[in-house]
Amino acid sequence: MASTLQAKYRKDYQSPSHTITDINLTFDLHESQTRVVAISQVKQLQQTNQLILDGENMELVSVQVNQQPWSHYQVVDTTLELNDLPAEFELQIETLINPAENTALEGLYLSDGAFCTQCEAEGFRRITYYLDRPDVLARYTTTIIAPQNYPYLLSNGNKVEEGVTEDGKSWVRWEDPHPKPSYLFALVAGDFDVLRDSYQTVSGRNVALEIFVDKGNLDRAHHAMRSLINAMKWDEQRFGLEYDLDIYMVVAVDFFNMGAMENKGLNVFNSKFVLANDQTATDNDYLGIEAVIGHEYFHNWTGNRVTCRDWFQLSLKEGLTVFRDQEFSSDLGSRAVNRIHNVRIIRGPQFAEDASPMSHPIRPEKVIEMNNFYTLTVYEKGSEVIRMIHTLLGESNFQKGMKLYFERHDGTAATCEDFVSAMEDASGVDLKQFRLWYSQSGTPELRVSSVYHEADKTFTLSVRQHTASTADQKEKQALHIPLGIEIYDQQGNIIELQCNGKAVSDVLDITETEQSFVFESVTSQPIVSLLRDFSAPVKLVYDYRDEELAFLMVHAKNEFARWDAGQMLIGKYIRSNIERVQQEQSVELPESVIDAFRGVLLDPSLEHAFIAEMLALPNHNEVSGWFDSVDVDAIESVLHSIKISLGQELQDEFSALYHSLKQDEYTIEHPAIGQRSLRNTCLSYLALTEQGESLVQAQYQNANNMTDTMAAMSAANQAELTCRETLMDDYSAKWKHDGLVMDKWFALQGTNPAKDTLTVIQNAMNHEAFTLKNPNRIRSLIGSFLNQNPARFHDKSGAGYRFAGEILQKLNATNPQVASRLVDPLLKYKRYDETRQKLMKQELEALLNMDDLAKDLYEKVTKALEA
């Protein structure tokens, strides 16, 4: 174990000693004994006759060099050392692997009887000994041999041959013409229903599209297909990027550690991000499918054609591809609503990650287990960094930068530095200081103040930036922060920004610790809108008066800014009420604040979806992030009381809207989604009033789609209505045979605010649809309890922590990757009171004392306990 726990550092990158130009793989599939023969063409890149390959969890059968048995090797730990090698040779390695026992879901495993693979980041080394690193790019030929009861045998690229073996098995051969790293390899074998369509690319090539789903689920694949076609079209139109193979396949599997995987020409998806019809999926599920189908498709260029030199560069493909999928969703749907959702993730869980023992820059410096770095920081903050580059350059220069990036790096493994250089060279914009965003971790804070000088008609903004030390990095430097602003006169007209007699950009370049900006010709005291569209992933501190925020909620010239003003306004009262509750005073919300939200509800010019966002309070986790020391009970009680107050004070408006927004037919057009979203937001407030029981029950009974069904159930859940149990039982009776649909039910059990939730969860673990082997089930029931039910998880008795500890010990043995994601809330123990700290720490220490702790958990737990 000891040597596998060694950390790797970004600074120690070394180019490979050899490369592999071609690999010919043959799989003789068998549930517990799959035979893999890998024939690689190997070339020396450095003067050495030793080659060290990676390999784990398999049996080595034989090694040949240039078709001769080779004995100059030894297996050392998780490597195969080959010695006395010529400069160029053919290497043949035969291994045996056991898919049936692969519960970690990395490498080749079984999902409901179908074979499938997951190779990112380092899963290929569980299939054969190989140079399992992203900077070794080879052409793959893959032959799959399987019994006849696996009618579909799939791999990357184009199918070139097929037949039947002497002993009656079928075989298929695939060839992928595009050289790729091993993490993009995929194999699938099983029986499926297939949805087929086709797409004609801009240059007129025809691409076959195939979506493989479990038998009987064909009617749930149409939205994924539509989304795929939309993604292909969008990437041509917005980025000028065309698909490059004759076939694109997507396979939906039930057992999957993450969302989906961009394997070349053969994406493997968590079925959650493929399967949907109006009876089984909510609007959010539909939008999630569109985003993830888009994300994996966009990886074909940003990830596959240009891949990462090493895993420290992960954000090169992930940050950029998240940026692209966000833009895709925004171009197709509501830009404001998408932005709001993305910003909520940054301000909530991403800022929390920065403040945790796992804090790291978007390009990490030190890694023990790579799977631990598929994080909100690398993905979501990484996307914000790309978005800032986009803001600084503008769309046209950004696209020039993309073009140059592909000209320089297509077909190779690149670095984040390569990307920034291409952006810089193509645009002429200096990104020297900006690069610090790649190496500096933590959440910068911007403290802004303003002065208006009546006499000389100037408006001065003073900005200070400060990034607090993080667990991984003590010293911080000043970053280049684009700060979008706008100023308004009292009537809500935009005042043009002028400095030194010239009009200036509304994006200020903050580059120093302290800076002032003086705007001239401002004829009256203005109101300033700051950090527009969340122009940088920072915490903004500005002492807004309530009237200014209420003004911005109405007059800001950008929906995001209006929403943000509303969040700041309610945020002020969440903070002040937390103090009140801590001093045993009651929760108070002034009439003026209620009126500001009433105004939003009654504004006919606003999009429904947007009004729904305006009415959604920051959640418990986001509010926790505002404090160094978290008072769980005070936060819970304030958020609940404020919600009740708004529900009661605005009952008439909510009620009128609720009834007027009813739709008879279900469509997934964006306006219809928005309408349901607002109506169901109204319901969540009305559930807290005396109308609650009857409205919720009626909606559950009359719903003709899953969005409305789930909205009724979660309103019943959150408001702890008496009808909750009846609805839950009815749902379970209807869907108990479908794990994916039951996940929504499990998530409601996990987030049940009732005092006895833990017992309810333990009972739910005995539900016929539940299994600890399926990551979706674990995340729905247990993940939601740990992450979305803070009041119960952090129960002072410590029962929630002990439950988490037990589950983590089990999962450590079966699926360390999933265990490692689940442990995150425990790592943050330092933010809680002493009693809770002690109890949480005990669970971490118990984990560390296990003698078979996987390196995934080891890395996180040691970091947390060292901190």
Ligand code: TRP
């Ligand atoms: N590259 C995948 C994506 O972002 C992420 C992914 C899927 C992954 N499965 C994984 C990462 C397993 C690590 C392990 O779309």
Ligand code: ZN
């Ligand atoms: Zn990705």
